Amino acid sequence: MTSPEISPLYEDVTFHGPLSEVRAARLIRSLMPLDGAHVIDLGCGWAEFLLRVLEASPTATGTGVDRNATDIAHAQANADARGLADRLRLVAGDVAEWQPDELADVVIVNGASQVWGGDPLQHTENALTEARKLLKPGGRFLLGEGFWEREPTEAQLAVLPLPRDQYRSLAGLVDLAHEHGFRLLAAEQASLDEWDVFENAHGLAWERWLRANPDSEHAAEIRAKADRQRRWRLHGWRATMGLAYLTLQAP
Numbered sequence: 001m002t003s004p005e006i007s008p009l010y011e012d013v014t015f016h017g018p019l020s021e022v023r024a025a026r027l028i029r030s031l032m033p034l035d036g037a038h039v040i041d042l043g044c045g046w047a048e049f050l051l052r053v054l055e056a057s058p059t060a061t062g063t064g065v066d067r068n069a070t071d072i073a074h075a076q077a078n079a080d081a082r083g084l085a086d087r088l089r090l091v092a093g094d095v096a097e098w099q100p101d102e103l104a105d106v107v108i109v110n111g112a113s114q115v116w117g118g119d120p121l122q123h124t125e126n127a128l129t130e131a132r133k134l135l136k137p138g139g140r141f142l143l144g145e146g147f148w149e150r151e152p153t154e155a156q157l158a159v160l161p162l163p164r165d166q167y168r169s170l171a172g173l174v175d176l177a178h179e180h181g182f183r184l185l186a187a188e189q190a191s192l193d194e195w196d197v198f199e200n201a202h203g204l205a206w207e208r209w210l211r212a213n214p215d216s217e218h219a220a221e222i223r224a225k226a227d228r229q230r231r232w233r234l235h236g237w238r239a240t241m242g243l244a245y246l247t248l249q250a251p
């Protein structure tokens with residue numbers, strides 16, 4: 001049974017995560033100066049954030065890597081349409097197998113610390129270790145990473161598709177970054193409103209598809225996916241799991 005065509009998430013959201021326009025602009029400012037900077041975004045999705053970094057600094061260049069070829073094709077089309085293609089290299093592939101051509105002034109790993117694979121308990125440490133290797137001395141690292149806003153209950157943990165110890169408190173996350181040699185330049189977190197906007201959009205394509213295809217042989221499968229996402233959100237992470245945006249300075 002082939003999977004049905006569901007419209008891609010980028011048709012319903014601007015960024016692939018709980019991120020408002022206002023916060024995106026502020027995060028880009030936190031990475032400045034960006035004149036002549038080379039910016040690497042790993043697990044970039046359709047690279048909207050990276051495109052905005054390049055728009056904010058006309059002399060910056062970028063590399064974005066994501067294994068989702070549809071997202072990368074969308075990123076390329078947007079880069080072409082916005083006149084950014086000559087400053088951007090997009091790679092459709094696995095970050096764990098990718099090698100950089102040059103070191104970066106800025107590395108971005110936003111909601112994507114899983115791109116090196118392996119044990120989920122090591123994902124945050126992997127991101128900090130690998131970003132250090134990719135950065136020039138004094139470079140900046142934008143890490144968008146999960147943390148526990150409050151301690152999850154046993155009932156929430158039973159629903160969630162992740163182990164409790166994959167994440168820390170916000171203070172614990174910043175301490176870990178410092179243990180890896182970074183210094184914190186700025187810390188903020190996604191608001192509940194940003195989460196709700198993102199999560200509402202997340203389920204939309206499935207609901208649209210279900211409405212348009214009520215008698216499809218795939219309806220049960222798509223409904224199950226939508227139900228699972230809603231359970232994770234409302235019985236699991238809403239107002240409990242946060243997403244931190246840390247701007248970090250490498251030594």
Ligand SMILES: C[S@@+](CC[C@H](N)C(=O)[O-])C[C@H]1O[C@@H](n2cnc3c(N)ncnc32)[C@H](O)[C@@H]1O
Nearest residue numbers: 016043044045066067068094095110111112115
């Ligand atoms: C939550 S999304 C974040 C996307 C983007 N950073 C953003 O903020 O819009 C995580 C991304 O990581 C990508 N990804 C996951 N594992 C990967 C891997 N091993 N190599 C490359 N990309 C990967 C997914 O395809 C997805 O686009």
